[in-house]
Amino acid sequence: MKQIKMTVNGKIHELQVKPWATLLEILRDDLGLTGTKEGCGLGECGACTVIMDGKTVNSCLVLAPEADEKEIITIEGLAQGDKLHPIQEAFMEQGGLQCGFCTPGIILSTKTLLDENPKPTDEEIRRGIAGNFCRCTGYTKIFESVKAAAQKGGK
Amino acid sequence: MGEFSVIGKRLPRVDAPEKITGGAKYAADYSLPGMLWCKVLRSPYAHARILNIDTSLAERLPGVKAVITGKDFGNWTWGFMPTTRDEPPLALDTVRYMYEAVAAVAAIDEDTAEEATELIQVDYEELPGVFDPEKAMQEGAPQIHDYVKNNISVEYNWNFGDVEKAFAESYIVHEDTFRTARATHGYLEPPAALAFYDPSGSITIWPAKQSPYFHYRHLAACFKLPLSRIRVIQPFIGGGFGGTKNDSLAGDFCAVMLSKKTGKPVKFVYTQEEELTTSRRRHSMIVYNKMGVKKDGTLMAIHSRVIADGGAYTAIGPLTMYLTGFMTTLPYKLPHFKHEASRIFTNNPIGAAMRGHGITHTRFACEIQMEIIAEQLGIDPVEMRLRNVIDNPEPGSIYETINKVTLKTCGIKEAIKTVAEDPIWRDRDTMPKRDGTMAWGVGLSGTSYLSGARQLGHQSCGAIVRICEDGTVNLITGATDCGQGSDTVLCMIAAEELGVTLEDIDIKRVDTAYTPVDPGSYGSRVTVLAGQATKLAAADAKRQLLEFAAKTWGAKPEEIEIKGGIVSVRKDAEKTMPFSKLARIACYSGSGAVIIGHGYSGYGLEPLDFTAGIGNGGTSYSFTAQLAKVGVDMETGQVTVTDFLIAHDAGRPLNPIGAEGQNEGGAVQGLGQTIYEDFIMDKGKTLNPTFLDYKMPRSTDVPDIKVIDIITDDPDGPFGAKEASEGSIVSTPPAVVSAIHDATGIWFKELPITPEKIVKALKEKGE
Numbered sequence: 009m010k011q012i013k014m015t016v017n018g019k020i021h022e023l024q025v026k027p028w029a030t031l032l033e034i035l036r037d038d039l040g041l042t043g044t045k046e047g048c049g050l051g052e053c054g055a056c057t058v059i060m061d062g063k064t065v066n067s068c069l070v071l072a073p074e075a076d077e078k079e080i081i082t083i084e085g086l087a088q089g090d091k092l093h094p095i096q097e098a099f100m101e102q103g104g105l106q107c108g109f110c111t112p113g114i115i116l117s118t119k120t121l122l123d124e125n126p127k128p129t130d131e132e133i134r135r136g137i138a139g140n141f142c143r144c145t146g147y148t149k150i151f152e153s154v155k156a157a158a159q160k161g162g163k
Numbered sequence: 164m165g166e167f168s169v170i171g172k173r174l175p176r177v178d179a180p181e182k183i184t185g186g187a188k189y190a191a192d193y194s195l196p197g198m199l200w201c202k203v204l205r206s207p208y209a210h211a212r213i214l215n216i217d218t219s220l221a222e223r224l225p226g227v228k229a230v231i232t233g234k235d236f237g238n239w240t241w242g243f244m245p246t247t248r249d250e251p252p253l254a255l256d257t258v259r260y261m262y263e264a265v266a267a268v269a270a271i272d273e274d275t276a277e278e279a280t281e282l283i284q285v286d287y288e289e290l291p292g293v294f295d296p297e298k299a300m301q302e303g304a305p306q307i308h309d310y311v312k313n314n315i316s317v318e319y320n321w322n323f324g325d326v327e328k329a330f331a332e333s334y335i336v337h338e339d340t341f342r343t344a345r346a347t348h349g350y351l352e353p354p355a356a357l358a359f360y361d362p363s364g365s366i367t368i369w370p371a372k373q374s375p376y377f378h379y380r381h382l383a384a385c386f387k388l389p390l391s392r393i394r395v396i397q398p399f400i401g402g403g404f405g406g407t408k409n410d411s412l413a414g415d416f417c418a419v420m421l422s423k424k425t426g427k428p429v430k431f432v433y434t435q436e437e438e439l440t441t442s443r444r445r446h447s448m449i450v451y452n453k454m455g456v457k458k459d460g461t462l463m464a465i466h467s468r469v470i471a472d473g474g475a476y477t478a479i480g481p482l483t484m485y486l487t488g489f490m491t492t493l494p495y496k497l498p499h500f501k502h503e504a505s506r507i508f509t510n511n512p513i514g515a516a517m518r519g520h521g522i523t524h525t526r527f528a529c530e531i532q533m534e535i536i537a538e539q540l541g542i543d544p545v546e547m548r549l550r551n552v553i554d555n556p557e558p559g560s561i562y563e564t565i566n567k568v569t570l571k572t573c574g575i576k577e578a579i580k581t582v583a584e585d586p587i588w589r590d591r592d593t594m595p596k597r598d599g600t601m602a603w604g605v606g607l608s609g610t611s612y613l614s615g616a617r618q619l620g621h622q623s624c625g626a627i628v629r630i631c632e633d634g635t636v637n638l639i640t641g642a643t644d645c646g647q648g649s650d651t652v653l654c655m656i657a658a659e660e661l662g663v664t665l666e667d668i669d670i671k672r673v674d675t676a677y678t679p680v681d682p683g684s685y686g687s688r689v690t691v692l693a694g695q696a697t698k699l700a701a702a703d704a705k706r707q708l709l710e711f712a713a714k715t716w717g718a719k720p721e722e723i724e725i726k727g728g729i730v731s732v733r734k735d736a737e738k739t740m741p742f743s744k745l746a747r748i749a750c751y752s753g754s755g756a757v758i759i760g761h762g763y764s765g766y767g768l769e770p771l772d773f774t775a776g777i778g779n780g781g782t783s784y785s786f787t788a789q790l791a792k793v794g795v796d797m798e799t800g801q802v803t804v805t806d807f808l809i810a811h812d813a814g815r816p817l818n819p820i821g822a823e824g825q826n827e828g829g830a831v832q833g834l835g836q837t838i839y840e841d842f843i844m845d846k847g848k849t850l851n852p853t854f855l856d857y858k859m860p861r862s863t864d865v866p867d868i869k870v871i872d873i874i875t876d877d878p879d880g881p882f883g884a885k886e887a888s889e890g891s892i893v894s895t896p897p898a899v900v901s902a903i904h905d906a907t908g909i910w911f912k913e914l915p916i917t918p919e920k921i922v923k924a925l926k927e928k929g930e
C-alpha cells in the first residue's frame with residue numbers, strides 16, 4: 009500500500025492505496041464520488057474525465073500514486089452548495105445532455121476549455137470536447153451548451 | 164398553438180439537476196454492505212461442445228464464495244416467443260458464439276473473482292463453425308440449433324398484389340444488392356447490475372435496463388418465483404438504443420444465482436470489451452432488392468429478399484424480420500410488393516434490436532434504388548419522390564396500404580418540399596463541386612418510422628397520478644427514460660392535463676414493486692403510449708378534484724377550469740383558488756380522501772400478423788425528409804459531412820428541445836453506421852472490440868444539424884404526438900449515400916462507406 013495525499017474538490021484526503029489502483033477507482037470506491045463514470049477503462053471514451061492540476065485527464069489512466077500532491081476537481085465539486093456552476097446551468101438550459109453518462113466528463117472538459125479560452129470558436133469547441141464520446145445527443149446541443157456557457161462567462 | 168401552457172415549450176429535462184451534478188446513480192454506482200463481485204468466464208471458441216467443467220481450483224481460491232455453471236440453471240432457457248426460447252443463461256453443453264458465458268464466480272472483490280475465472284478448467288471439443296448467413300443456409304452447413312433446419316431462425320414470405328405482372332408493366336426494373344454494417348449501440352454505460360436474492364424467496368435488482376419489465380418476467384421464470392416477488396429498481400440508464408438493455412444477459416442471471424447461493428448481494432459490471440464482443444448488436448443484412456417503375460416515375464412494385472445474420476440465438480429476431488418488410492409500403496404509394504425475409508443462425512454474436520430496428524436496412528435499399536432509377540429516367544430526386552409520396556389524409560380519413568398499415572397523418576410531402584426549398588438543395592447544381600482534392604455533393608432522403616411499436620402480446624402502458632395534499636403531484640408509470648427525455652415529456656403531459664406547472668409534477672423511475680407493468684422503451688412508444696396513459700390518468704385525477712371544487716362553490720364541474728395552478732369558475736371571477744388549496748380541500752374532505760387518477764393506453768388491439776405481414780406494427784407513423792452535404796477527398800477517400808437538414812413530422816413535438824435532440828442524436832448514430840462503424844469479424848471473433856477501433860463519431864466528425872418540425876397533430880397521439888427518436892436514423896444513411904454519389908458519381912450499396920471502399924471504387928472508375 010502506498011500513502012497519498014490529494015485535494016479533491018477543495019478537501020484534503022490522505023489515503024492508503026494499492027500502487028496499481030487508478031485515480032478513477034479511488035474517487036469512486038474510496039471517496040464515494042460516483043459522479044465520475046467508467047465507460048471503457050482504456051482512456052478512449054472520456055466518461056471518467058476529471059480535472060487534475062487544471063488539466064483534464066482520463067482518471068482511468070492515472071494511477072493513484074500519480075495523483076499524490078495533486079488537486080482534483082470532479083463533477084461533484086463544480087456547484088457551490090445549491091448554486092449551479094454557469095456551465096451546468098447552460099447544459100441544463102440548452103438540453104446538452106440525454107442519458108447523462110458522458111455529461112460529468114463533458115462538463116469538466118468544457119470547464120478546462122473555457123478556463124484556457126473563454127471565447128472559443130466553433131472549431132475550438134469541437135476540439136475542446138473531442139476526447140469525450142457522447143452517443144445520445146449527436147453533440148449539437150452540447151456545442152450550443154458550451155457556447156451558452158461561454159456567454160455566461162462560465163469559467 | 165397558443166392554447167397549451169406547458170406542451171410545446173422548450174423546457175429543461177426534469178432529470179437534468181441530478182445528471183449535471185454527478186448525483187444521478189447508474190447501476191454500477193450502487194453497492195451494499197457485504198457485497199460480492201461476479202465475473203463471467205467465457206468460451207474461447209465460437210462453436211464447441213463442452214465436455215467437462217472443473218471448478219474445484221477456483222472454489223479453493225481464498226475469497227471465492229461460489230462458482231456456478233450452466234447446470235445450476237437446470238435446463239431453463241429464455242427467448243422472445245414460446246417457440247424461440249433457445250438461449251441459456253450459461254451455456255449447457257454447447258457454446259454457439261465466441262465468448263459465450265460458460266461459468267461465473269462470486270468473490271469478495273473484482274480482482275479475486277477475475278482470478279478465479281482463470282482457474283476454472285473447461286474441456287471443449289471444437290466444432291466446425293459457420294459465420295456467413297448465406298453459407299449457413301446451405302444443406303450440409305454446421306447446424307447451430309437442433310430445433311430448426313438449415314439454420315433458419317425466422318422466415319417470412321409475404322406477397323401483396325401481383326408483383327410479376329407489375330414488373331412486366333414497368334418501364335425500368337432494377338435489381339441491386341445492398342449490405343448493411345455490423346453495427347452496435349455504442350452506449351457508454353456497460354451492462355451492470357446489483358442483485359440480492361432474499362432467502363425468503365424474493366429478488367431485488369438494480370440493473371441497467373431500458374425495458375425493465377422484460378427482465379422482471381425473465382427473472383420470475385428463471386428462478387420460479389411469482390412476479391410479485393421480483394423487484395426491479397430502475398437506476399439511471401447510460402444509453403440504451405435497444406437490444407442488450409431490452410433483454411437479460413448472462414451477468415444478470417448469474418448475479419442473482421450467485422446471490423441465491425451465497426446469501427449476499429452480488430454485483431457485476433461488464434467491461435466495455437465484454438459488451439462489444441458479446442452483447443446484442445444490430446443485425447447486418449443483405450438486401451436483394453428489385454424495383455419496378457413506370458416511365459413517368461410511378462413506383463409499381465418492390466420485391467425484397469432480406470437475409471439477416473442472426474448470430475447464435477433468436478433473441479428478438481422474429482420482430483426484427485417483420486420490421487424489415489411491413490413498412491415497405493411507407494412513405495411511397497406501392498401497389499404491389501413481395502417480401503422474403505430470412506434470419507439465419509450463425510456462430511456470430513447475437514443480432515437484435517437497435518434504433519431504427521429492421522426498417523433502416525430495407526429503407527436504405529429502397530431509397531437508393533429509387534434514386535438510381537430516377538437518375539436513369541432523368542427525373543429530379545425531389546420530383547421522383549413527390550410523384551409517389553402518400554398524401555396527408557384529410558382530417559377524419561384514413562390511408563391504408565396494401566398490407567393494411569393505416570395512417571391518419573402523413574407529413575412526408577411537406578417535409579420533402581421543406582428541405583427542397585433550402586439553399587443547400589436549391590443551389591446544389593451551382594455550388595462549387597470540386598475544390599482541390601475535395602469533391603462536394605448533396606443528397607436527399609424521404610423516409611418513415613413507426614411510433615408506439617406493437618408486439619404480439621402485452622402492449623399497454625399504465626400511469627397513476629397521485630395528488631398530494633400540498634398540491635404537488637406524483638406521476639407513477641412503468642416507462643423508462645434511458646436518456647430520450649420521456650420522463651420530462653410525461654411530466655409535461657400530466658402538468659398540461661391537470662393545469663399545473665411542470666415543477667408541480669414529480670416522476671420516479673420504475674420500481675416493479677410499485678409501478679404499473681409496462682412493455683418497455685423500444686419502438687418509439689413511450690411518449691405515444693405511456694403519454695396517453697399519463698394523459699388519461701391526469702384527466703381522471705382532475706375529474707375527481709373538480710367534483711370537490713364544484714361542491715365547494717356550488718357549481719358544476721364542467722364550469723370549472725384549472726390553468727397555471729389556479730382553479731376558477733369560468734363565468735365567476737370571484738370564485739378562484741390556488742390548485743394547492745383545492746388539493747387540500749379534496750384530500751381533507753370528510754375523514755380524508757385519496758385522490759389517485761389512473762389510466763392505460765388503449766391502442767394496438769386490432770389484428771397483427773407477423774407471418775403474413777399484415778396490420779399495424781405501430782399506432783402511428785412519423786415521416787422524415789433529410790438533406791446531407793458532404794465533401795469527399797478524392798485522394799484519400801475520407802468523407803467530411805458538413806450539413807444535415809432534417810424535416811421531421813413528429814405530429815407535434817411536445818418538448819421541442821427534446822425532439823430536436825432525438826433527431827440530432829439519431830442522425831449522428833446513423834452517420835456512424837453509414838461511413839464509420841463496422842465490426843471486423845474473423846471466424847466469429849470481433850477484431851475491433853474497443854472504441855478506438857470501432858469508430859463512432861466524435862465531436863469533430865459531426866455536421867451542423869438543423870431540425871425543422873412538420874406539424875400534423877396525429878389524433879392517436881397525446882397532444883398530437885408521434886415518434887421523434889428513430890426517424891432520423893432511417894433517413895440519414897440514404898441521404899449521406901446519395902450525397903456521396905453526388906460528389907463521386909458512384910452508388911455505394913454496402914455500408915459503411917469507408918475511405919478504402921471509396922478509393923477502390925474511384926480507382927475502378929478510373930479517377
